Amino acid sequence: MTADSPSSPVIAGNWKMHHGPAAARRFLQNFPRERSTEPPREIIIFPPAVSLPAAVAAAGSTSGIEFGVQNIHWEPEGAFTGEISAEMARDAGAHYCLVGHSERRHVFGESDREVGLKVAAAAGEGLVPVVCVGETLEQRREGRVDEVVVRQLTAALDEISEEEDPMHFLVAYEPVWAIGTGETATPDDAAAAHGTLRRYLEERIGEAAAHRVPILYGGSVKPSNAADLLSTDQVDGVLVGGASLEPGSFAEIAAA
Ligand code: PGA
Numbered sequence: 001m002t003a004d005s006p007s008s009p010v011i012a013g014n015w016k017m018h019h020g021p022a023a024a025r026r027f028l029q030n031f032p033r034e035r036s037t038e039p040p041r042e043i044i045i046f047p048p049a050v051s052l053p054a055a056v057a058a059a060g061s062t063s064g065i066e067f068g069v070q071n072i073h074w075e076p077e078g079a080f081t082g083e084i085s086a087e088m089a090r091d092a093g094a095h096y097c098l099v100g101h102s103e104r105r106h107v108f109g110e111s112d113r114e115v116g117l118k119v120a121a122a123a124g125e126g127l128v129p130v131v132c133v134g135e136t137l138e139q140r141r142e143g144r145v146d147e148v149v150v151r152q153l154t155a156a157l158d159e160i161s162e163e164e165d166p167m168h169f170l171v172a173y174e175p176v177w178a179i180g181t182g183e184t185a186t187p188d189d190a191a192a193a194h195g196t197l198r199r200y201l202e203e204r205i206g207e208a209a210a211h212r213v214p215i216l217y218g219g220s221v222k223p224s225n226a227a228d229l230l231s232t233d234q235v236d237g238v239l240v241g242g243a244s245l246e247p248g249s250f251a252e253i254a255a256a
Pocket of ligand 1: 174
């Protein structure tokens with residue numbers, strides 16, 4: 001965080017394909033309600049879509065936890081077996097939506113253009129997109145980190161129209177080689193990539209607006225490294241996969 005960063009650090013948990021409705025309820029019953037960090041943390045959980053209503057209900061209206069979905073389709077409805085729309089996600093209790101997570105890009109072949117369409121669909125429905133970008137190990141070795149993350153972020157924002165609120169989104173820098181591997185980017189690596197993304201946003205949407213966009217770091221964040229990452233220049237929060245599945249470790253990260 002820096003002096004002119006967005007005010008509350010964001011602690012986001014991506015459950016991926018873990019925790020059905022019953023497990024989601026158990027998690028929320030066991031996640032501590034009292035949080036006394038200063039500044040307070042903004043907590044967002046991304047359960048599987050089928051668990052979202054159960055999670056929202058179990059958290060209740062006073063938990064201070066926000067929820068999101070891990071993916072949407074860009075069309076509002078239609079013959080797209082297995083997909084959900086932004087409107088359906090919102091109706092089920094989501095306020096946020098991950099878009100372009102590296103598993104969507106690399107396991108399911110999602111393209112930069114599809115990411116852009118999804119960001120626009122989310123923004124058009126009032127869901128706040130969390131745009132995920134990040135380089136592979138090969139791209140890092142080739143010295144292409146800046147080029148890759150700027151290309152991904154450019155495409156992600158390209159489909160947003162004037163009427164939508166292009167200022168209200170988050171970015172998550174998640175180097176592909178750090179996701180689920182136990183490898184974490186060093187604070188210097190994270191600060192460099194976050195700095196690149198911030199400068200790009202400054203050029204694109206202006207300095208003041210760019211500094212209101214939280215840029216999260218993700219990739220093997222755990223209780224033991226969360227404090228270091230959260231105190232890194234330009235890191236406004238964390239997106240946590242594996243370590244968000246257990247209420248105790250996610251609470252420790254939220255308190256870091
Ligand atoms: P990880 O996942 O924390 O398990 O590395 C992060 C993510 O994929 O968002």
